[in-house]
Every structure is written in structure tokens, then in C-alpha cells.
Amino acid sequence: MIGLMRERVVAACDGASKGNPGPAGWAWVVADESETPARWEAGPLGRATNNVAELTALERLLAATDPAVPLEIRMDSQYAMKAVTTWLPGWKRNGWKTSAGKPVANQDLVVRIDELLEGRTVEFRYVPAHQVDGDPLNDFADRAASQAASGQEPAGSALGSPEPPPAPDAPPAKTPRRRSPAVRKSGGGSRTIKAKFPGRCLCGRSYAAGEQIAKNDQGWGHPECRTAAAG
Numbered sequence: 001m002i003g004l005m006r007e008r009v010v011a012a013c014d015g016a017s018k019g020n021p022g023p024a025g026w027a028w029v030v031a032d033e034s035e036t037p038a039r040w041e042a043g044p045l046g047r048a049t050n051n052v053a054e055l056t057a058l059e060r061l062l063a064a065t066d067p068a069v070p071l072e073i074r075m076d077s078q079y080a081m082k083a084v085t086t087w088l089p090g091w092k093r094n095g096w097k098t099s100a101g102k103p104v105a106n107q108d109l110v111v112r113i114d115e116l117l118e119g120r121t122v123e124f125r126y127v128p129a130h131q132v133d134g135d136p137l138n139d140f141a142d143r144a145a146s147q148a149a150s151g152q153e154p155a156g157s158a159l160g161s162p163e164p165p166p167a168p169d170a171p172p173a174k175t176p177r178r179r180s181p182a183v184r185k186s187g188g189g190s191r192t193i194k195a196k197f198p199g200r201c202l203c204g205r206s207y208a209a210g211e212q213i214a215k216n217d218q219g220w221g222h223p224e225c226r227t228a229a230a231g
Contacts, residue, residue, distance in 0.1 A: 010035055012074040012127075012137035013061040015053025016145040024048035025148025027141045027164075028061035037137060041156035042144040042164070051203065054080040055109040057145060062116035070121040074138050076129035078224045079203070084113050085124055100206060140164070191215065192223050201225050 013028040027042035041064065045053055054077040065071055075081050083106075091097070091104045092114070098104060127135040129142060143164040148155060155161035192214045199213070200206045201221030207213055214223040 008070045008072065009065060010072045010074070010137065011061055011065065012135065012141040013054075013057035014076060014129075014138065014141035014145045015050060015055070015057045015080075016142070016149040017048060017050040017053050018149050021047055021049045023149050023152060024050070024053040025145045025150075025152070026053050026057035026060060027144035027148060028057055028064065029137055029140045029144065030061075030065065031137055035137065037140045037163075039157045040140065040144060041154075041158065042148040043154045044148050044152035046152070051077075051079050052106055052109065053145065053149070055083065055106055055113065057141070058084070059109055059113050059116065062113060062120075062122075067116075067120045070123070072123045072125060074125045074127045074135055076127055076138055076142070078126065079222075081124050081126055083110055084117065088114060098205070100200075105203070195220070 009030060011028060011030045013026070015024065015026045017024040024045040024047065025042060026045060027040065029037045029040035032038040041060065043060070045056060048056075054075075058073070058075070058080055061073065088110060090099070091110070096104045096107050096111075104110060127138045129138065140163070143166060144155065147164045155164065192212045195207055195209050195211050195213045198206060198209050199220060201213075202219065203222065203225045205222070207222060212223060213220045
């Protein structure tokens with residue numbers, strides 16, 4: 001348990017899957033008072049999806065921080081954030097079923113996160129991924145998760161590990177030619193459109209008419225699911 005005697009702790013977490021599903025890893029990082037990475041941990045998951053990696057990273061961060069201290073969590077996963085802030089109350093009311101009556105995906109992780117959030121003050125902050133001069137904590141967690149996914153080895157400050165290197169598929173600093181948010185591509189490309197009709201994404205969640213969707217390898221769905229494979 002990390003106990004930092006402060007009024008507020010700022011942290012970030014991230015997951016990665018090389019193939020979605022494929023070799024996966026998770027990571028979290030806790031900052032010091034100047035929001036510089038101070039303590040971190042990363043670990044392998046074997047073969048898993050990006051969503052499982054993202055949820056695992058959040059679960060491990062919550063388990064490793066003092067529940068008595070308010071916590072700000074920076075994430076680039078809209079799925080993981082919405083799962084615990086938007087969809088979870090409805091899932092619980094429906095007996096852990098989606099609005100379509102199907103079992104909630106990754107229910108064990110969501111239930112565990114719900115338990116860890118009980119009685120805590122936690123603020124979730126979405127930060128876009130893979131941006132030059134983006135959030136440094138999220139970038140650190142992203143690199144650590146990518147390293148854990150690729151190498152399938154644990155790492156962290158408690159193990160004396162060096163700072164994680166840039167992801168092999170990330171652009172050099174200051175030259176985001178391939179993975180800036182505007183041009184990042186996976187599967188069918190980077191273009192998003194408004195759905196003319198309701199539908200269902202490959203992740204199992206539905207989308208409404210008028211919602212932004214993007215082309216992926218298996219059809220149309222949520223933009224974050226399209227980009228997950230590149231994470």
C-alpha cells in the first residue's frame with residue numbers, strides 16, 4: 001500500500017495489448033508534489049484485450065493507493081473511464097447485465113474496481129493519448145504498459161527498474177508523424193462519421209444514431225475500440 005501523507009494524490013494508469021487480443025500489460029504511476037513520476041509499477045497479462053489491460057491498470061492503481069487520500073486519476077481509455085463512472089450504476093441495477101440483457105464484459109474486474117472505489121474520493125480525468133507535449137504521467141504509464149506488454153516482465157520503482165523507454169511503435173519526441181491523434185490509423189483508417197442508424201460495436205456495446213463511429217477491421221464501432229489495437 002502506498003501511503004503518501006498529502007491532501008491529494010495525482011496518478012495515471014494505462015494498459016496495452018499488442019494485437020487486441022495479444023500480449024498485454026498494465027501500468028500505473030503516482031506523482032510527487034511537482035507532478036513528476038515518483039512511484040510506479042507495471043506487469044504482464046499474457047494474452048488479453050486492451051480493455052482488460054486498461055481495467056487491470058485501474059484496479060492495480062486503486063489497490064496500491066491509500067483510500068483515505070483523495071485521488072486524481074488520468075487515463076486515456078474512454079472505455080475504462082466510462083465503465084466505472086457512467087455505465088456501472090446501470091449494470092448493477094440490471095444485475096450485471098447490459099441494456100441489451102447481455103452479461104457485462106470483464107465483470108470480475110469491474111466489480112473489483114467498484115469495491116475499491118467504495119467510500120473513496122476519486123476524480124477521473126480523461127487525457128488524449130500519444131500527443132507531443134501531452135500529459136507526462138499518462139505518457140509514462142503508456143510507455144510502462146507497452147514495455148510490459150512487449151516484454152512480459154514486471155517492472156517498477158520498487159524493483160529498481162529504469163524509466164520505461166518510448167514504445168517501439170511510437171514516434172520520436174517532437175515529431176509525431178505517425179501517431180498524432182489526427183492521423184493515427186488502425187484497421188480501416190482514422191476517419192470518424194456520425195452513425196445514421198443504431199448499431200453494435202465489436203466490443204459488445206451498442207452505439208446510437210448520431211454518435212461518432214469509426215471503421216475498424218470488423219466493421220463500424222466506437223473510435224476508442226478502433227484505436228485500441230494500436231495501444
